[in-house]
Amino acid sequence: MMKIVVLSDTHMPKKGKSLPERLVEELPSADAIIHTGDWHSKEVVEELKKYGPPLYGVYGNVDGEDIQSVFPYKQTIELNGFRIGLIHGHGEKKTTEKRAVEGFKGEEVDLIIFGHSHLPLTRYMNKVMLFNPGSVTDKRKMPYYSFGILRLEENIHAEHVFFT
Known part of the structure; x- marks a missing residue:
């Protein structure tokens, strides 16, 4: 079993001065961290x-050259036998979700993780799991802040952790 902590849209230090305590509790036991x-x-x-585990990520629309020089616009990684597409999901027209899906059109992935909307989401589209962890620092109109935990076993188990 592999545990992955997933987060997006930290917007720090503008929206938060430090990582929230609820997130920090999960990071030491993670086998990987993903930031979209x-x-x-x-x-x-x-x-x-x-925190030690491998850190995977992509850049978003507010990220400057300092982040873009470290992380790509999108990438596909393989963890525990699953192909995982990472993308922020920003762009023109369509919904964030549709832009994320289009970003991996023609590629075989088991899971697409994206951010941008700050809206937690888990659903399937054509046998591909779509997952947005929400935001740990900017909940917008949501009642709670959130991040995700993925457990990769025979299947992908995805959950959101909501906190105030």
Whole structure:
């Protein structure tokens, strides 16, 4: 079993001065950390790296050259036998979800993880799981902040962790 902590849209330090305690509780037991963009500052990258597991990510629409020089616009990674597409989901027209799906059109992936909308989501489209962890620092109109935990076994088990 592999445990992956998934987050997006940290927008730090603008929306938060530090990683929320509820998220920090999960990071030491993670086998990998995924961030799907809008880090806002390189300090977030450095902070997440301190926890030890591999850090995977992409850049978002608010990320500057400091983040874009470290992370790509999109990428596909393989963890525990699953092909996982990472993309922020920003762009023109259509919904964030549709842009995320189109980003991997023609590619075989088991899971697409995206951010941008700050709206937690888990659903399937054509046998591909779509997952948006929400935001740990900017809940917008949602009642709670959120991030995700994926457990990769024979199947993908996805859950959202909601907190105030």
